[in-house]
Amino acid sequence: MKWRTVRIFIAVLIVLLVVAGTAPLADSQTRVSVGVTETMETYNPYGDSVALLYCIWCQVLGCLGSYSFEKGEYVGWLAERWEVKDPHNWVFHLRKNAKFHDGSPVTAADVVHSFNRVRTDPQSKQKQNIAPIASATAIDDHTVRFTTKEPTAPLVDYLFDRLIITSKAIYDKYGPEVADRKYPIGSGPYKFKELIPGQRFVIAKNPDYPGMKEKRQAPDEIVFRIMREPEQRVTALLNGEIQIAQFIPPHLRERVERNPNTKIAAVDSVEIMFLAMSPKFKPWDNKLLRQAVAYAIDRDTIIATILRGEATRLDGPVGPGQYGYNPNLKPKYEYDPAKAKKLVAEAGFPNGVDVDFYTPVGRYTLDKQIAEAVVPMLNAAGIRAKLQTPEWATLWANVQAGKVPFYYMGRGGVIDPSVALSQYFETGGSPRIGYSNPNLDKLLALERQTFDPAKRKKALSEAMSLITEEAPGHFLWRHHILYGMAKNIDHKPRPDLRIFGEEIRVLR
Numbered sequence: 001m002k003w004r005t006v007r008i009f010i011a012v013l014i015v016l017l018v019v020a021g022t023a024p025l026a027d028s029q030t031r032v033s034v035g036v037t038e039t040m041e042t043y044n045p046y047g048d049s050v051a052l053l054y055c056i057w058c059q060v061l062g063c064l065g066s067y068s069f070e071k072g073e074y075v076g077w078l079a080e081r082w083e084v085k086d087p088h089n090w091v092f093h094l095r096k097n098a099k100f101h102d103g104s105p106v107t108a109a110d111v112v113h114s115f116n117r118v119r120t121d122p123q124s125k126q127k128q129n130i131a132p133i134a135s136a137t138a139i140d141d142h143t144v145r146f147t148t149k150e151p152t153a154p155l156v157d158y159l160f161d162r163l164i165i166t167s168k169a170i171y172d173k174y175g176p177e178v179a180d181r182k183y184p185i186g187s188g189p190y191k192f193k194e195l196i197p198g199q200r201f202v203i204a205k206n207p208d209y210p211g212m213k214e215k216r217q218a219p220d221e222i223v224f225r226i227m228r229e230p231e232q233r234v235t236a237l238l239n240g241e242i243q244i245a246q247f248i249p250p251h252l253r254e255r256v257e258r259n260p261n262t263k264i265a266a267v268d269s270v271e272i273m274f275l276a277m278s279p280k281f282k283p284w285d286n287k288l289l290r291q292a293v294a295y296a297i298d299r300d301t302i303i304a305t306i307l308r309g310e311a312t313r314l315d316g317p318v319g320p321g322q323y324g325y326n327p328n329l330k331p332k333y334e335y336d337p338a339k340a341k342k343l344v345a346e347a348g349f350p351n352g353v354d355v356d357f358y359t360p361v362g363r364y365t366l367d368k369q370i371a372e373a374v375v376p377m378l379n380a381a382g383i384r385a386k387l388q389t390p391e392w393a394t395l396w397a398n399v400q401a402g403k404v405p406f407y408y409m410g411r412g413g414v415i416d417p418s419v420a421l422s423q424y425f426e427t428g429g430s431p432r433i434g435y436s437n438p439n440l441d442k443l444l445a446l447e448r449q450t451f452d453p454a455k456r457k458k459a460l461s462e463a464m465s466l467i468t469e470e471a472p473g474h475f476l477w478r479h480h481i482l483y484g485m486a487k488n489i490d491h492k493p494r495p496d497l498r499i500f501g502e503e504i505r506v507l508r
Contacts, residue, residue, distance in 0.1 A: 029220040030506040032489065033242040034499060035227035037363045039393050041197050043180040045164045047123040049400065049430075051271075051412040055498040056201055056224060057164045061186030062106065064092060066161040067415055069495055074156050078106060078165060078187065087151035087451070094142040098187055100167055101206060106187045108138035113168035115146075121176065125400060128423045128430050129162045132448065151449040153456055154418040161498070189502050190222065198393070200225045205501065217490075217505040224499075228362030228392060237262055237484045244491065244499070245484035247365045250308035256484040265483045267493040270322055271412040272314060272420070273364065275374075275474040280434040281405035283353050289383070290471035292343035294333040296381040299476055301335075302373055306366055311477040317464045319478055321495075323416040324460035331469050340381035352382035358407040363392045365479050371408050402431025413496040417460065418448060425467055435472035 038052035045057045058066065064079040076082070082092045098106040115136040118126050132152040137145045148155060165187065170179045184192040189212055190203040201224040206212060225242065227233045233245040234252050238259050248256055248264065256262050275293060277284040284290060303311045312319055316329040344352065357378070359371035371387055378385040385406075390398075398404050414420045423429050426444050427436040440463060447459035467473065483493050490505035 030508075031221040031223060032219040032244060032501075032504060032506065033223040033225055034244040034246070035233035035236055035242045036224050036246050037226070037228050037392075039396055040195065040199070040201050040224070040226060041393055042123070043184070043195060043197075044121070044123050044176070045166060045180065045184075046118050046121050046126050049125040049128075050396075051497055052224065052499075054162055054164070055500065056203065057186075058161050059188045059190045059501060060184065060192050060203055062098075062165040062188045063161045064111070064159055064163060064165070065156070066498075066500075067496065074160055078111075082156070084451075085145075087449070088148050090146045090148070090155055091139070092144045092146070094144070096142050097210065099208075100187045101185045101191050101208075104167070104169060105141070106165065107141045108144045109141075110165055110168045111144045111163075112136045112138050113171065114163060114165045117166070117171070117176075118163065126162065129158055129419070131422065131429070132158060150445060151451070153448055153451045154416050157416045157419050189218075193221070198226065203501070212502075215502055217507070218502050219504055219506050222499075222501050222504075230362070230366075234484060237486070240486070243486040243489050244504075246481075246497075248482040248484045249366050250310045250482065253482055261487050263485055263487055265485055265491065265493055266310075267481050267483070267495055268312065268321075269412075269479045269481045269497060270414050270495045271410045271481075271497060272317060272319075272414050272478060273311075273408070273410045273476045274314075275476065276399075276404075276407050276409055276424075276433050277472055277474070278402070278405045278433050278435070279472060280402065283347070283349070283355065284405055284472075286347045287470060288343045288347035289349070289353070290474070291333075292340040292347065292381055292383065293378065294340075294471050294474040295336045295343065296340035296377050296383065297374060297474065297476070298335040298377060302370060303477055306369055306373055307477075307479070310365075310480040310482065312480070313477050314475040316468050317421060317473075317475055318414060318417050322414060324457045324464070326457075326461045326464070329461060329465055329468065331465075333468075333474070337377070337380050344382040349382065352384055354384045354386070355406055356388050357385040358388045358390065358395060358404050360392050360395055360408070361389050363396075364410050365481070367408060374408070399432050400430065402434050413498070415496065417464070418444075421463060421467065422448075425472060433472050435470075437466070437470060440466050440470075 038050050042048055062078050065074055065076040068075045078094055078098050079092045080095045085091055118124050118130050132148050133146050134149045135147045139145055167185055170183050170185055189206055189209040191206050193204045194202040203222050205220045230249045236242045237245040253264055256264050277290045279285045299313050315332045318325050359367055361368045375385045375387055411420050422444055424433050425435050427441050443463035447456050450456040488507045
C-alpha cells in the first residue's frame with residue numbers, strides 16, 4: 001500500500017508540473033501563463049510569419065521598434081530615431097547602450113545581418129517584410145541605412161516589430177541551427193527560457209533591460225501555452241492554471257464574468273477577417289464566381305447571432321481607425337442570395353459548382369462555427385461547399401505555401417494596410433492567394449511611393465476599391481476580442497493582439 005501511495009503521489013506531482021508548464025518559481029517571483037491559439041513550430045525566428053511569434057521574438061531577441069496605440073505613432077526600441085534622407089534612403093540610429101543578454105553591444109552589423117538572413121535563410125517565411133528594400137548598410141556601429149527599390153512611404157511598418165534582430169557574432173560562431181536552438185541570445189526585455197514546439201514558449205524577465213527595474217510588477221516569467229479549444233482556455237482560466245486567455249467566445253463571456261477571480265477585458269481588433277479565393281485554382285479564376293461569394297454571405301446575421309454583436313462589419317480591406325479607411329469605398333456588397341445565384345450561372349455554372357472550403361479550428365474566435373454558417377449560404381447560391389477542417393498547423397503551412405484555394409482567415413496587426421495588401425494581393429508577394437493584376441500593382445506601387453498623406457490615401461483607396469471589386473478576398477469583419485484575465489492581472493489588450501510583458505502588471 002505504501003508503494004501504491006508513493007506512485008499516486010508521483011503521478012499527481014507530474015500532472016501538476018505539466019499543468020504549470022514549467023518548474024516552480026521562487027515565492028518572490030511571478031509567472032503569468034497565457035492561453036494562445038497560434039503556432040509555435042520552429043526555433044528559427046525567421047521560420048514563420050505569425051503575430052504571436054513576432055511579438056515573442058521581439059521581446060527576446062529585439063526589434064527596431066513598435067507601434068504605440070496610446071501615442072498613435074511608431075516608437076523606437078533598438079532604434080533611437082530615424083529619418084528619411086531622400087525618397088530611397090532611410091537612416092536608423094540605434095541606441096548606443098543597447099546590449100545583448102551576454103553583454104555584447106548591439107551594432108548596425110547585427111541589423112544588417114538580420115536583414116540578410118530574412119532574405120537568404122532557406123527557412124525564412126518573412127521575405128515579404130523586406131520586399132521593398134534593395135539593401136541594408138552599416139554606416140557606423142550605431143547607424144544603418146536602408147535603401148529601397150522604389151520610394152516607400154510606409155517603410156517603418158515593414159520593419160518595426162517584424163524585423164527580428166539577432167546576433168551576428170553568435171550566428172558566425174555556431175551557425176544557424178545551433179545558434180537558434182542553443183544560443184537564442186537577444187537584447188530584449190525578456191530572455192529565452194524554453195520552447196517546446198507545438199506546446200509552449202517560456203520567457204523570463206531581463207532585469208538589466210533599460211527601465212525594467214522600475215517595472216517591478218511586470219511578470220518575472222511568461223508562459224505562452226497553445227490552447228486552441230475555447231472551453232479549455234476558459235476552464236484553465238477559472239481553475240487558475242492560466243492568468244490570461246485569448247479569444248473568449250461571446251457565449252462564454254458571462255461564465256468568466258461570474259467567477260469572482262476572473263474578469264473580461266475587451267478590445268476592438270485591427271485584425272481583418274476575410275474569405276480568400278485563389279485565382280491560381282479553378283473555379284476561383286472566375287471573377288463572377290468570386291463576386292457571387294461576396295453577395296452570398298450574410299455578414300450582419302453572423303455578427304448578430306454567432307458573434308453576438310462582438311464584431312464590426314467590413315465593406316473593404318480596412319475599417320474605421322485604420323489608415324486609409326474610406327467609408328464611401330465602392331463597390332459595397334450587400335447580402336443578396338438571388339444576385340449571388342445569378343452570378344454563379346453567369347460564371348458558367350448553371351447547375352452550380354462543387355468546391356472545398358477550408359477553415360481553421362480554434363485559431364480565431366468561433367472560426368469553425370462561422371464556417372459552418374457560411375456553408376449553407378454558399379449552397380443557397382449554388383456554390384456547393386464541402387467544409388474541410390485540417391489541424392491549424394497543417395492548414396497554415398499549406399496557406400503560406402499557396403496550396404489552399406478557398407479558405408477563411410485573418411490578417412492581424414493592420415494599422416497601415418500597405419504591407420498586408422502587398423503581401424496578399426500584389427504580384428510577387430506571398431503565395432497565400434497568388435492574385436496578380438498589373439493595374440493593382442501600379443496602384444500599390446504608387447501609394448508606397450507617395451509621401452503626401454492625402455495623395456497616398458487616395459491611391460490606397462483606389463487600390464482597395466479594385467481589390468474589393470475583383471474579390472480575390474472578400475472582407476468580413478473585425479472581431480471585438482475578449483480576453484479572460486485573473487483579477488490580479490492589470491493588462492490593457494492591444495488592438496494588434498500582441499502581448500508584451502512590460503505592459504502587464506501583476507497585482508500582489
